[in-house]
Amino acid sequence: xxxxxxxSSLCYDMxxxxxxxxxxxxxxxxxxxxxxxxMIQNIIEFAKLIPGFxxxxxxxxxxxxxxxxxxxxxxxxxxLMDLSQNAVLYGDVMLPQEAFYTSDSFEMKLVAFxxxxxxxxxxLKLTETELALYQSLVLLWPxxxxx
Numbered sequence: 001x002x003x004x005x006x007x008s009s010l011c012y013d014m015x016x017x018x019x020x021x022x023x024x025x026x027x028x029x030x031x032x033x034x035x036x037x038x039m040i041q042n043i044i045e046f047a048k049l050i051p052g053f054x055x056x057x058x059x060x061x062x063x064x065x066x067x068x069x070x071x072x073x074x075x076x077x078x079x080l081m082d083l084s085q086n087a088v089l090y091g092d093v094m095l096p097q098e099a100f101y102t103s104d105s106f107e108m109k110l111v112a113f114x115x116x117x118x119x120x121x122x123x124l125k126l127t128e129t130e131l132a133l134y135q136s137l138v139l140l141w142p143x144x145x146x147x
Contacts, residue, residue, distance in 0.1 A: 078121035
């Protein structure tokens with residue numbers, strides 16, 4: 001994962017930012033879904049490394065992954081945040097929160113919640129080990145939800 005210092009050194013490519021800002025609502029969500037799918041594949045590989053996870057029944061593994069993947073994606077997003085710019089590394093460009101806004105008020109609230117949650121986790125400045133332990137807790141304790 002990239003560190004905050006590495007994120008800060010990335011250039012904000014205005015043409016890429018405008019590209020994403022000008023995407024239609026459906027295209028933006030399709031692009032997000034594509035990136036989220038790749039992240040979920042990484043989450044599955046992470047889960048397999050948690051001691052005891054593979055000893056659970058396949059149904060239990062699937063249930064835990066289904067109930068925890070969204071929260072884990074937000075936790076992982078926290079590592080891609082540039083807190084000083086309120087932006088996230090999205091593919092190969094830093095995008096501000098506003099780039100994900102659409103005309104739909106529900107979607108705007110969802111985006112704001114995701115960014116707020118990812119920022120609050122990033123502000124904890126967890127080490128890689130602490131973050132891995134936190135992710136394990138989020139995955140294996142399905143009643144626990146990110147605040």
